[in-house]
Amino acid sequence: MPISPHGGRLVARQVEGPEAAEQAAGLSGHPVIQLNEREACDLEMLGSGAFSPLEGFMDRAQYEGVIEDMHLPDGPVWPLPVTLSSKQDTDSLSPGCRAALRDPSGRIAGSMVVGEVFEADLEREARLCLGTADVAHPGVAYLRGLSGSYISGSITSFRNRSAEPFADRKLDPRETRVLFKARGLETVTAFQTRNPVHRAHEYIQKCAMEVTDGLLLHPLVGLTKDDDIPADVRMKCYDALLSNYFPASRVVLSVFPAAMRYAGPREAVFHALIRKNYGCTHFIVGRDHAGVGSYYGTYDAQLIFDRFTPGEIGIEPLRFEHSFFCRRCDGMATTKTCPHSPDNHIVLSGKKVREMLSLGEVPPIEFSRPEVASILIEWARNRRD
Amino acid sequence: MGFLIVVRGGGEEAVAAMEGDLLARGAAVEALTPARQPGMPESAIPASAAMLAKHGVIVLLSSDPSCPGVPVEVIQGESALDAEARSTFLRRLELAGRIPAASGELEPGEEELVRERLQKLGYL
Known part of the structure; x- marks a missing residue:
C-alpha cells in the first residue's frame, strides 16, 4: 500500500x-x-x-x-x-x-x-x-x-x-510512485541535497537503507546560491558514487526541480511533505537542514517535527547527527556512536574542500570517494583555467 | 463524527449528484429528503439526522435542519449540479479530513504510459 x-x-x-x-x-x-x-x-x-x-x-x-x-x-x-x-x-x-x-x-x-x-x-x-x-x-x-x-x-x-534540464533524469511524483511499486520498494527514504555526496552523507544514506527498502537520491537542481557546485557536475558525482558503491535496484536518482528558500526548519518540513508526495515514507533530516549562515540552531530542523503529530506529517523524519570517519573506530560514525575525541575524526569544512580541489589536491579517501573527488578536481581545474 | 450537508435547491437531482460523489469515495451517506424517505414525518428528520451523524454518517438534507452540535455544510443546488463546483466543495471537505480523499490513483492505461517512459529512461 x-x-x-x-x-x-x-x-x-x-x-x-x-x-x-x-x-x-x-x-x-x-x-x-x-x-x-x-x-x-x-x-x-x-x-x-x-x-x-x-x-x-x-x-x-x-x-x-x-x-x-x-x-x-x-x-x-x-x-x-x-x-x-x-x-x-x-x-x-x-x-x-x-x-x-x-x-x-x-x-x-x-x-x-x-x-x-x-x-x-x-x-x-x-x-x-x-x-x-x-x-x-x-x-x-x-x-x-x-x-x-x-x-x-x-x-x-x-x-x-x-x-527541460536533466529531462531524462527528472521524474514526477506519479512516476516515482509507479517506479517504487514496480521495483517492490514499499518503504523509501528520500535524501535531499544540493552538494556532492561525500562519505559522511553516503554513510547516513546507507544507514537509512538498512531500515527501509530503497533510497531516493533527490538532488535539488532548481534555483540555488551562486557558490553552490553546478548541478551538472553534481550529477556526474552522484552517478559515479551510485554506480560504484550502491545497489542499483534499490536506489533511484532523480533531480528535484524546486527552488531553495534557505528557510531552515520550516523548509525541512516542506521538503519532507514534498517527498511524501513523491511516494517516500522516510526523509533524512540532518543538522541545519536547508540552513544558511548561522541563522538557525543546529537541531532546529529536526526539532520542528515535534510540533506536529505524526499523522499530520505522514512521512517519518530520520534525524541524523553529523557523521565522519573516526581513525580509532576505523570506520564511519557519528557523535552518537563514536566515543573518541574530535582529533580522531576526519572532518573537512566546505571551504577547506574547495581549497583542496582548486589546488588539484585529492581529499582523503576517508572523506571522499576517489571517483567523486576526481570529478570535482576536474571541475575546479576547468573553472580556474 | 459525521455531519450534515444541506443541498439548497436543485431538488433530488442535486442531492443524488452529491450522494454519488460521496459514495464513490467510500463515505457512509444517507439522504433524508421527503422523496427518499417517504414515510418519515418532517419533524423526525432533525433527530434522525443527528443520530446518523453521531455514528459517522454524512447526511444529505434538502432543507436547513435544527440539529444543535452537529456540523453542517451547505451547498447551493446549482453548485451541486455542476461537476466542477461539486468537486471544489468536496475537495475542501477532503482537505479538512471530513471525507475520504478521491483515490488519485492512475488508471491502468496511464500507469502503462508511465512504465513505458520509465523503461525508456532506463529506470525499469
Whole structure:
C-alpha cells in the first residue's frame, strides 16, 4: 500500500506536448503574468503534484494560515508560502479571469484562473518564515526584491519535458510512485541535497537503507546560491558514487526541480511533505537542514517535527547527527556512536574542500570517494583555467 | 463524527449528484429528503439526522435542519449540479479530513504510459 500523498490525493495540473502548445496558443489576448525563476520552479512543482494538496498560488487565507500557523485553512500542515508576486499593474486581473504565466525565458509556461490580488507585509513574512529580516539572508534578499503584492489562483502547468534540464533524469511524483511499486520498494527514504555526496552523507544514506527498502537520491537542481557546485557536475558525482558503491535496484536518482528558500526548519518540513508526495515514507533530516549562515540552531530542523503529530506529517523524519570517519573506530560514525575525541575524526569544512580541489589536491579517501573527488578536481581545474 | 450537508435547491437531482460523489469515495451517506424517505414525518428528520451523524454518517438534507452540535455544510443546488463546483466543495471537505480523499490513483492505461517512459529512461 503506497503512502498517501499529502492531503490525500495527488494533484495533477499539467499538460504536455501538443496539448500544452495548444493551450498556450489559446491564451493569446489574455493578460500575461511574468514569473521569476523561483515562481517558474513552483509552477512546475504545483502542476506535477509535488506540492499537493496545493492547486495553485496561495490566496490570502492560505498565506496567512501558512505564515502564522504552518497550516492551510482546510487543515493540512504546510510550512512555507507558495506565492506569485505581481510585477506590474494588476488592473486587468479580475477574479475568475484566465491569465498566461510567462517564465523568465519568455515561454508561456502555464495558465492561471485568477483568484485575488492581495497585499502582504514581506518583512513579517520574512520574520515568521525565515526567522530573520536580515537582508544578508538569501531568502530575505529575495523577498526584498518583490512588490509586496501577490496574485492567487489555480494553475495549469504547460510542460515541454524533453526540453527541460536533466529531462531524462527528472521524474514526477506519479512516476516515482509507479517506479517504487514496480521495483517492490514499499518503504523509501528520500535524501535531499544540493552538494556532492561525500562519505559522511553516503554513510547516513546507507544507514537509512538498512531500515527501509530503497533510497531516493533527490538532488535539488532548481534555483540555488551562486557558490553552490553546478548541478551538472553534481550529477556526474552522484552517478559515479551510485554506480560504484550502491545497489542499483534499490536506489533511484532523480533531480528535484524546486527552488531553495534557505528557510531552515520550516523548509525541512516542506521538503519532507514534498517527498511524501513523491511516494517516500522516510526523509533524512540532518543538522541545519536547508540552513544558511548561522541563522538557525543546529537541531532546529529536526526539532520542528515535534510540533506536529505524526499523522499530520505522514512521512517519518530520520534525524541524523553529523557523521565522519573516526581513525580509532576505523570506520564511519557519528557523535552518537563514536566515543573518541574530535582529533580522531576526519572532518573537512566546505571551504577547506574547495581549497583542496582548486589546488588539484585529492581529499582523503576517508572523506571522499576517489571517483567523486576526481570529478570535482576536474571541475575546479576547468573553472580556474 | 459525521455531519450534515444541506443541498439548497436543485431538488433530488442535486442531492443524488452529491450522494454519488460521496459514495464513490467510500463515505457512509444517507439522504433524508421527503422523496427518499417517504414515510418519515418532517419533524423526525432533525433527530434522525443527528443520530446518523453521531455514528459517522454524512447526511444529505434538502432543507436547513435544527440539529444543535452537529456540523453542517451547505451547498447551493446549482453548485451541486455542476461537476466542477461539486468537486471544489468536496475537495475542501477532503482537505479538512471530513471525507475520504478521491483515490488519485492512475488508471491502468496511464500507469502503462508511465512504465513505458520509465523503461525508456532506463529506470525499469
